[in-house]
Amino acid sequence: MEWEDEAVVLSVRRHGEHGGIVNLLTRSHGRHAGLVHGAQSKAKSGLVQPGNHVRAWWRGRLAEHLGSLRVEVLHAHAGAVLDDPARLAALSSACALVDMALPERQPHPGAFVALEALLTALAAESWPSVYVHWELALLRDLGFGLDLSACAATGVTEDLGYVSPRTGRAVSRVAGEAWKDKLLILPRFLVEGGEGDDGQIRQGLTLAGVFLERHVLAVHHLAMPAARIRLVDRFRA
Template identity: 60%
Template structure:
């Protein structure tokens, strides 16, 4: 069995004295692992770094086997943001979320394309806001999209300010005030108000992190990846999750 595909490196772990096990997000084969012989050598270490875009060749005797990988480097996104610890933390968080949440060997081309868009955006001015939008799109692609288009309680849709942790639906400012301690804040840049900023990004990371953990990690008895938790801490939104609310 053999295939060739575009891929992004998600993680690299030593295996034995010289080899590594590499996790990839591929365009057509989903999250897929493989053994890289000699992967710990100096010549190959530069290829197998989280965030690198590669052309991957996988081969195995049977489809369910781990198999072996050979990759050719196309672009090193980590090298582009190496001097910015915040952007590098976002890259690490995205790779960890993909590795921890995506089902193995299940094709999700939209997730692959979305990750490429995020990696390209890390050099831009509004990269942090793009990261929050990427997590929202990631949730939607895996079947857990949020509804941020209308107030769940029938309030004014022009003043959406909260999200119900119970339903994942937006709540207006007026309808949400009595329940504000139990609701998640909805940053304005996600509904067309304002350009973002560190505080708003922190709110966005709290919002997406809550639903990532609930729908994709907690069901498998896993916490949010530590890299994702560290990214949230950089934006000063490390409070606990709210209680569920009666708003539908």
């Protein structure tokens, strides 16, 4: 059995003295692992940095086997952000969340396209807003999307300012005033477009984090990735 596909490197785990088990998010084969011989060597360690966009070749005797991987870098996203702690935290957080969230070997082409778009967008000044949108898109791809289209209480579509942590539905500022201490803040850029300032980015990360914790991490008894915690700290007021 063998295949060739585009992929993003999600993680690398040491295997033996020189090898590594590399987890990829592929365009057509979902989240897929394989053994890369010499992954810990100087010659190959740079190829399998999390966040790199690669061409991957997988081969195994049977489809259910771990198999071996060979990779060729198409775009070294990881190297482009090594000197920028905030962007590096975003890249590492995204790769870790996908590695935790997606089931193995089930195609998620939309998730691949979204992750590659995020990694490309890290070069732009608007990357923090793109990152928040990406986390909400990941939740949506997993079947846990938020409904920010109208107020859950009144049906109005304007002046939406909160989200119910129970239902994931938007609530208008007027309808939510009496319960605002129990609601999550909905930053304006998520409903009005444009970019959010640092405070709004933190609100967006807090919003997405509640639902990532509940629907992605808690069910697998996993903790929030350290890189995401560092990312949130970068936008602390």
